[in-house]
Amino acid sequence: MNASLISPHGGSLIDLFADEEHAAKLKTDSRDWPSHDLTPRQLCDLELLLNGGFSPLTGFMNKADYDRVCQEMRIGNNTLWPIPITLDISEVLAKSLKSGTNLVLRDAEGVMNAVLKVEDVWKPDREAEAMAIFGTINREHPGVSHLLEHTESNYVGGQLIGLQPVSHYDYQLLRHSPRELRDEFTKLGWNKVVAFQTRNPMHRAHQELTLRATKEIEANLLIHPVVGMTKPGDVDHYTRVRCYQALLHRYPRKMATLSLLPLAMRMAGPREAVWHAIIRKNYGCTHLIVGRDHAGPGNDSSGKAFYGPYDAQELLQQHEAELGVAMVPFKLMVYVQDQDTYAPIDEIKEGTRTLNISGTELRNRLAMGKEIPEWFTFADVATELRRSHPPRHQQGFTVFFTGLSGSGKSTIANVLLVKFLEMGGRPVTLLDGDLVRKHLSSELGFSKEHRDINIKRIGYVASEVTKNGGVAICAPIAPYDSVRKDVRSMIQPAGGFLLVHVATPIEVCEQRDRKGLYAKARAGIIKEFTGISDPYEEPVDADIIIDTTKLTAEEAAQQIVLHCEKEGYVAGDV
Ligand code: PPS
Secondary structure, eight states: OOTTSOOOTTSSOOOOBOOHHHHHHHHHHGGGSOEEEOOHHHHHHHHHHHTTTTTTOOEEOOHHHHHHHHHHSEETTTEEOOSOOOEEEOHHHHHHOOTTOEEEEEOTTOOEEEEEEEEEEEOOOHHHHHHHHHSOOOTTSHHHHHHHHSSOSEEEEEEEEESSOOOOOSSGGGBOOHHHHHHHHHHHTOOSEEEEEESSOOOHHHHHHHHHHHHHTTOEEEEEEBOSBOSTTOOOHHHHHHHHHHHHTTSOTTSEEEOBBOOBOOOOTHHHHHHHHHHHHHTTOSEEEEOTTTTOOOBOTTSOBSSOTTHHHHHHHHHHHHHTOEEEEOOOEEEEGGGTEEEEGGGSOTTOOEEOOOHHHHHHHHHHTOOOOTTTSOHHHHHHHHHHSOOGGGSOEEEEEEEOTTSSHHHHHHHHHHHHHHHOSSOEEEEEHHHHHHHTOTTOOSSHHHHHHHHHHHHHHHHHHHHTTOEEEEEOOOOOHHHHHHHHHHHGGGSEEEEEEEOOOHHHHHHHOTTSHHHHHHTTSSOSOBTTTBOOOOOSSOSEEEOTTTSOHHHHHHHHHHHHHHTTSSOSOO
16 A cells, blocks of 8 residues: 555555455355345445445444444444444345345346345334434435435344445446545555545536635645435436536646545435545545535425534534544635635625525526526536536426316317427327226226326326426326325426316216216216215315316417416427
């Protein structure tokens, strides 16, 4: 190891991979061993355990280390460690394991990545863990939500032996193990390196901040974005990496480099900041930039912040000397309009005119195709953001009807189909209730379970159409609120979603009875008929409500088109 580089956390860089011969033997022996398919998040943790990013850890934590981390932020030999690195498994698997069992860990394709020598299996108190790590059990916190709602109830701990590195096919040249990055720093003669952690695209404020920090301490800069798992709703890492690449040439030559970190963030604010410093130390960095609300999830629904804006800086400062990684604290950077420059907010005189664009405002500007000023982000970064976030009139969207049989959904949907086809510019797909039942869901009946499966299928197809820039018009009864909500959240990340409640009263639907189904339902010939012998949950989250006793199908379709125009999904003359 190069003596002039910072030494890893705990003294030596961990490498858990078996040599070829040992790995081959383990693979042969493993035929009858139990096996666990890792979740994307567990794979992130495994990758950093195996390659030493989590040095000095040598496996998923056993109960003793887990308890100490929760209570004291320390592991076995008193080494500082703030975040539990645990492996959660199903009850069935947990029951089959005992101390000494070899558990094979696989990725989603079934590749054997590692073997875990089981030390202990236990049921953690997850609420106590949430309080200790996140300081709250409020499920609006994404880390808490993951822990309490998406984590299995048993943990298994033990030493790991690596068989194959976790594979990635994206940006391979930008991915480095701690050893590889350390070797690179040695080659370049960089022994003072400041790391910049980020899960967002970098704008001018970030570039100015990192440049200032790097110059101030006369170091080199590692832009070290997280590309494992970040906060739900963040900009995807493909877009972000293109933005970082577009920004690199804005630094003086040979000052900065970019490497991607496959970390699964917990959004644990202060504790996470300490963890980030440890990880960067393992990657050979001597300094870490910590700004406002580092690794915090923002506010809860009442507008209260989960952490104070500088709590993370405070906690890291308490451990800075012990860690040997220096924190470079930064206040919020704001744009000083009169001087066309950026400065930390605490260096600005009262009355100075400053500008800022929030994340929400940026998303709105992208959605509406509005200007993104050059003072806020460099033009080539803005171009990358626009490529991935085209204005709404270039995105796909779904119009999802819900309403009783005979309410007029299909008729309006057909008029709408024609209107969108007349406008042109996007492919349009109609997923009408009856048609779907014929082509996609012919084996399904009308129980709640079957109806939910049917709606999820429609939602899946609509989300694919939307993702690919098309318009999906769906017209099922969709009587249940929760599955309608599932569909909304499935489609919204891909584009627009509009819920149209065709709220024609049941008396009118029954009177029309165009298919003669109500008569059959009344006679008991058709069972589980919506509105007669089966429930219909009225939506409270509809974007448009239409009653066809008051409107023609033409008028109803026009109302929907106008709404799409207002929301920006339809541009120009209609
Ligand atoms: S659901 O609940 O959303 O899965 O229903 P959907 O796929 O839209 O299917 C509704 C069409 O099936 C006919 N049909 C019934 N509807 C409701 N309840 C029962 N038991 C039933 N049996 C058959 C009916 O023609 C519906 O079409 P629309 O266009 O709504 O009249």
